[in-house]
Amino acid sequence: MIAICRPRSSRARCTTITALVALTVLAALGAAADLAVRHTLPQEVYRLDERVARQWCVAARTVPPSRLPDPLPLSGDIDMVQITDARGTVLTASAAARDRPALLGLPPGPGDPVARLSSKQHMIVAVRAGPTRTAPIVVVSHPTPALLNGHVLECLLVALVLALAAGVTAVAWTALGRLGARGLRDADKPVDQQAGPPADPPATR
Template sequence: MIRYPRSIRARSSLAASALALVALAVVGATSSLAVRYRVQDDAFYHVEQIASQWSAAARAGTIPRMIPVSGDIRLIQLVDARGQVVAASRTARGRPPLSTMRPPADDRVQRVTDGRVLLVAIRITAAPDAPVVLAQRPVPALLSGHLLEYGLAGAALTLAAIVACTSWIAAGRTLRPVEAIRARLAEITVSDLSLRMAVPPGDDEIARLVRTANQTLDRLDGAVAQQRTFAFTASHELRNPIAGLHLQLEEALLHPGEVDLYDTIRSALSVADRLDAIVGDLLALARLGAGEPAPPELIDLGELAGREAPRAGRVPVRVRADGQVWVRGSRIQLARVLGNLLSNAIRHAESAVDVFVTTSTGEAVVRVADDGAGIAPADRERIFERFTRLDDGRRRDAGGSGLGLPISLDIARSHGGTLQAEDSPHGAQFVLRLPLIDDRPEQHAERVCAARQQF
């Protein structure tokens, strides 16, 4: 099993070297063939020039019986039609013909090589009995053996080594900031998220990576701080009713004759109900924070608001809907939002609660208004913080958890909408906005049937 290097630096250098070797191998093979062809062609051309010179002399009848030579061409012969050597150079004299080849009349010049020598045969004339000039020389030293290939291979390996070294150095310089980022991140712990990495100059990939990492750390730091605050506040909110319940039960045990057991049990049940409400709200927040997807469905907000509005209560609830207003989402979660808003409005209303379900520029809008004391502008953002309860709310309902509005806001955001407190002529007004769906259930069913019929 082949094991590849774990280091990016080593892998990049290895890949660069392999690519360089492949490219250099192709270039080397091509160069070897080109050089061999060129050197051999030049050598043949030189031999052909000498042979042509003595062929012309033979046609003129001026060729000597002892043909003078110079350079690398030592073997020259003039062979007649019977294969007899008529004239030859000193080295070729007394030898049999260098070749039995006789070029045809229509192609008087022929080149032949056996890998050791280069031979050129030239027919003097087109006549049937025309003699042939043969000239021969050794193959050039560059073409003998594999010296050329060895030289090219050595050059290719040298260049590949240079490429590997250069890639190693360049990768090291490129990855040096990444190693610094890794070392800096290793210093960051959950207990201390204040450390940040220095952003290198420029706008390259490394700089963008550092900026993104710092932004992620900022968000993580904020989330951890929010979770710590939430845990502290939740512990505080749970500790008070638990301490009160413990005190009541302890008093009943220590002074059984002086305590009304019925009142004690009823008070304990009231505290238990509050604890159950707080725990249920905490679980709902945890599910929303975990992003658990709810099965989407088409919901008519007007119909849902009518279902959630209590038929009888402390004050009447009037629901007014502009026809059918459709949204897509979780019916259970949106019902909880409307229930929280209605409960909050009924708690603070003096005489009535009004619910308006309308549409506006691609949005479904639900307004829940009461005629109570209202909410001060300075508190309209704060009331959506977890465990935040205004003095008027504590006075009207001491058992609330302070999580209803934060849960409603998280549900609205998970559905792509918003929830906020807005101005109202009388009392408070909460406005829920969700993406409007123009698709009616009947139209959706018709399109599904039409699509199935196409297949």
């Protein structure tokens, strides 16, 4: 009875230690992933929006407002673009932003020609088309990624960490069980089988 209980107790202790170590390591990796995503994803969205805004800055700077296309033709994931004057009055816009008020309340100044704002619904980039105060402004709005809303990202990472920790625990439990069963089988063998076949006597001359 004692020989049966000891492997089970050792198996449980080793599995618990393995689970705690796995959970600690995976939790640290999950926290690092959360910080990386929350830093990298907004920067990527802002970079895309600013690239589109700078493409329209050339037209806003060189084409008179009356000759700008209305609505502005767009392609890709971005569908909300407005070109405003220095006071924020909308001169022209894409089809999705045509009937909306100005997407940006306070335009960027000449000393800081790029403005970035974010909310739960949209991430906005505004770029002044020129160095003067009267230069038009191109405003691009992009829907905020779902991962950045609330605690969606954290919930996904917690679920992933728990699933991986559970998988590691199950593997450790199974592996330790097999090792314990093998040890019991070896303990039940007769002594002569455990020691192996007897060695051949030395040859005599």
